[in-house]
Amino acid sequence: MSTRIKPQPGIMDIELYVGGKGAVKGQSNTVKLSSNENPWGPSEDAKQAYRAVAGDLHVYPSGDHGPLRTAIAEVTGLDAERIICSNGSDELISFLCQVYAGPGDEVLFTEHGFLMYKLCAQAAGATPVAVPEKERHTDVDALLAAANENTKLVFIANPNNPTGTMISASDVARLADGLPEQALLVLDGAYAEFVDGFDGHADLVDERENVFMTRTFSKIYGLGGLRLGWGYGPAEIVNTLHRVRGPFNVNASALAAGEAAMRDVNYTVKCRETNAQWREFLREKLLGIGIACDASQTNFVLARFGSEAEADAADQALSDAGLLVRAVKSYGLAECLRITVGKGADCKRVVQVLQEFKDGWVA
Numbered sequence: 009m010s011t012r013i014k015p016q017p018g019i020m021d022i023e024l025y026v027g028g029k030g031a032v033k034g035q036s037n038t039v040k041l042s043s044n045e046n047p048w049g050p051s052e053d054a055k056q057a058y059r060a061v062a063g064d065l066h067v068y069p070s071g072d073h074g075p076l077r078t079a080i081a082e083v084t085g086l087d088a089e090r091i092i093c094s095n096g097s098d099e100l101i102s103f104l105c106q107v108y109a110g111p112g113d114e115v116l117f118t119e120h121g122f123l124m125y126k127l128c129a130q131a132a133g134a135t136p137v138a139v140p141e142k143e144r145h146t147d148v149d150a151l152l153a154a155a156n157e158n159t160k161l162v163f164i165a166n167p168n169n170p171t172g173t174m175i176s177a178s179d180v181a182r183l184a185d186g187l188p189e190q191a192l193l194v195l196d197g198a199y200a201e202f203v204d205g206f207d208g209h210a211d212l213v214d215e216r217e218n219v220f221m222t223r224t225f226s227k228i229y230g231l232g233g234l235r236l237g238w239g240y241g242p243a244e245i246v247n248t249l250h251r252v253r254g255p256f257n258v259n260a261s262a263l264a265a266g267e268a269a270m271r272d273v274n275y276t277v278k279c280r281e282t283n284a285q286w287r288e289f290l291r292e293k294l295l296g297i298g299i300a301c302d303a304s305q306t307n308f309v310l311a312r313f314g315s316e317a318e319a320d321a322a323d324q325a326l327s328d329a330g331l332l333v334r335a336v337k338s339y340g341l342a343e344c345l346r347i348t349v350g351k352g353a354d355c356k357r358v359v360q361v362l363q364e365f366k367d368g369w370v371a
């Protein structure tokens with residue numbers, strides 16, 4: 009191998025992203041509760057739209073994502089011209105870092121924030137800065153204190169992953185208003201649809217020049233496998249981001265399925281309601297058996313154990329029962345497990361296994 013071919017400085021410092029477990033060797037019939045996917049899958053309309061594309065796979069997809077942007081605009085009331093679509097919202101996070109941050113610049117995110125903020129900042133050659141949270145909640149004062157003349161991007165997810173917690177709109181507005189003028193606030197709304205009546209802070213985007221919102225079809229819409237996300241921001245920022253995306257960055261199947269999923273509002277509402285029902289069941293039962301758990305606004309709960317050893321043992325007990333959840337050590341939460349809200353029967357099994365685990369656990 010040639011030793012003369014070298015990556016850019018800092019690239020080899022990027023840790024490989026490890027996704028949620030999807031299988032266990034030698035075990036069949038496992039239930040994946042490790043990646044916050046929709047256990048009910050996408051709407052029937054989305055599946056039908058996906059199948060319908062099969063006859064036209066030789067044709068390049070729409071390069072301007074027009075029909076999808078129109079569907080998003082019609083359902084959300086946002087301006088279609090200021091919507092940009094992407095290959096998962098991960099791609100937008102990457103574009104934002106590529107465009108707005110480079111060597112010498114700082115990219116802020118919260119202590120237990122989504123890992124891609126750090127990885128994309130590093131890929132752009134910028135300096136990632138993790139800012140402490142307050143009891144697993146985004147701490148606006150800490151973010152404002154950490155921002156300086158080098159800060160170019162500030163990422164927060166609201167609600168947040170993997171904590172499931174959410175801060176108020178007024179706190180988010182205070183953050184937007186208090187940042188230095190060269191910094192863009194990125195509001196990651198991957199879980200926004202799980203909060204009834206919440207627009208992901210689109211109103212803040214409309215009112216300000218320094219706020220951008222990202223959204224995904226991977227969570228409530230059940231289309232994680234297709235890789236589809238979108239963003240909404242000031243015209244100038246959207247226009248700038250278009251310059252770095254590939255001309256056909258979203259494939260035809262994703263465009264078609266995403267459009268149908270977006271328009272099937274009744275299905276989205278049903279998923280939100282069913283999720284909320286089982287999420288509250290899960291949380292109440294966990295609290296009942298002595299496992300700490302913050303109120304969650306998402307499609308997962310963060311179970312907090314007494315120690316890392318206890319979380320590891322609980323993870324093993326769940327895995328032995330075929331229930332795959334997410335250890336979140338890489339998020340600085342070694343004593344926690346993130347559990348996606350599954351179908352009712354699976355939530356009940358999680359509770360049963362954890363109850364038995366707790367009964368037998370000696371600290």
Ligand SMILES: Cc1ncc(COP(=O)(O)O)c(C=O)c1O
Pocket residue numbers: 043044095096097098099122165168169196198223224225226232235236237
């Ligand atoms: C907070 C947050 N943002 C973004 C993403 C990325 O989503 P996508 O599948 O759209 O790339 C995730 C996925 O888990 C997430 O949790």
